[in-house]
Amino acid sequence: MVHVPAGWVPTANELHRNITALVGPYEVVQAGPKGRGLRWLTTVDDHPGVPELRAEAHRITAGLCAVCGGPRADDQRDPPRCSRHRFGVVPHVHARPPRRR
Template sequence: MPEACQEPLDPSITPIDAPPGDVRFGVISVPAGWVPVANELHRSIVDLVGPYEVIQGGQKHFGLRWLTTFDDHPGVRELIKAAHEKTENICGVCGAPRAAEQHNPPRCPAHRFGTTPHVCARPPRRAP
């Protein structure tokens, strides 16, 4: 989709190794409009705790869901909460401010829910 945010997910974002056939863990699928927020969150977590792995990344409850191997760290929890709150108010397609009506994920007036397909960014998978 040409008008979707074209910024790629940071290739240094590392998903956790999930058991074969497990579709819940090690999955990162971020709405395209939230990629800049996810990349900023990733850099902030690395600055705080160093290398980490993502257990699950995507959208839940109208905002960014980012489960990591450092979720018990208070600073990481605060960073994730701030990113979730930021994404509650921006379009999941292009990153513009969301429309007055709330959709999951949020949409701007140009990408109203039902008129624009859901577009996601996924990091390259690590070699087995």
């Protein structure tokens, strides 16, 4: 199951486009927050260039609020939050890919 925090969806979409352009169709095995950034495990992780794309997406998302995608606050929340979403729980703030028709 793929659960990407809503604030990270644009980065996840870009990562997906970049991997698809590099290797063609692939499958996401697991995705979600891990280590204050986006974890994106795929069936093509050993393909040249893919680890670098994944690392860049992790670095970008580590600086973004997982709720809204704004700049993260200076605290060490995992996943990161901005000052507006700093406290409390925001339930069900996950985006899921659309279903195929």
